[in-house]
Amino acid sequence: MFTFIGHLFTILIYQPFFNLLVFIYWLLGIGGGTPDMGVAVIILSFLIRIILLPTTIAADKTERQRHEIGQKLKELEKKYANEPIRFKEERKKLMKRSKGAIFSEVLNLGIQIIVALMLWRIFKTGLEGKDIHLIYSWMPEVKLPFNLMFLGKYDLSKPSFTLNLIQSIAIFIFEAILAVSSPYRVSRKDVVRMQLVLPVVSFLIFMFLPSGKKLFIITSLAFSIGFHLIKIARHQWHRYTEKKLDQAQAEAS
Numbered sequence: 001m002f003t004f005i006g007h008l009f010t011i012l013i014y015q016p017f018f019n020l021l022v023f024i025y026w027l028l029g030i031g032g033g034t035p036d037m038g039v040a041v042i043i044l045s046f047l048i049r050i051i052l053l054p055t056t057i058a059a060d061k062t063e064r065q066r067h068e069i070g071q072k073l074k075e076l077e078k079k080y081a082n083e084p085i086r087f088k089e090e091r092k093k094l095m096k097r098s099k100g101a102i103f104s105e106v107l108n109l110g111i112q113i114i115v116a117l118m119l120w121r122i123f124k125t126g127l128e129g130k131d132i133h134l135i136y137s138w139m140p141e142v143k144l145p146f147n148l149m150f151l152g153k154y155d156l157s158k159p160s161f162t163l164n165l166i167q168s169i170a171i172f173i174f175e176a177i178l179a180v181s182s183p184y185r186v187s188r189k190d191v192v193r194m195q196l197v198l199p200v201v202s203f204l205i206f207m208f209l210p211s212g213k214k215l216f217i218i219t220s221l222a223f224s225i226g227f228h229l230i231k232i233a234r235h236q237w238h239r240y241t242e243k244k245l246d247q248a249q250a251e252a253s
Helices: 002-028 037-051 053-079 084-097 099-126 161-181 188-205 211-252
Strands: none
Touching (some): 002 037, 037 053, 037 211, 053 099, 161 188, 161 211
8 A cells, every 4th residue: 555655755846846856957957067056955945935925825815814813712712621521522623614714724734744754865866877767768868977076065975064154044034024013912932932942052053964855944934934025015005005194084084
């Protein structure tokens, strides 16, 4: 059973994206230059995030719904603090009414796991050339081995202190943007945990990971930062136009 699922995963998900990465790498070498697998990874990362943009937007909506569900659960806990059986019944009713949000959350988590598994295999065996047999026969011929020196400086198969530091800084910036733009109250404890502890912990955890994985994470974080900055700009513009409209209506009356 697991062998069959693994085969389906390889044929339907891993192989197409691996070939896309190789094709991007080949394109970068057109003109006689030496293609850079690091640049190919960055481009692939952006393409994956664009493909998953609908799920990103859905997850953003689900986050608000999840917050509302959490608030309602707290209210139920207070209301039925002395009635545990009644609390369980009401909680069950709330979960039934929130099936859409829960399904969306599970689906988004499943997609993230699939993408993580795909990337894990790309960086573990794909870049090293062990999956060459999975390149489609109609693909253009690529010179092997792959050039894993990103910008001629960072070996994608080895850890990099610089890229690890950039990754932690990107996490700090992303969490700071989330805290500032959050429509909900952010406690000091959450700020310390997410903006200070998380970047440090991630630095220590990812310290020994290959640079290729860090490059994907940094690119994904850059995409997320841009996405949220656009959201903030749109929100501010909406507030500005509403304020101008209210002023115009006040002057007209």
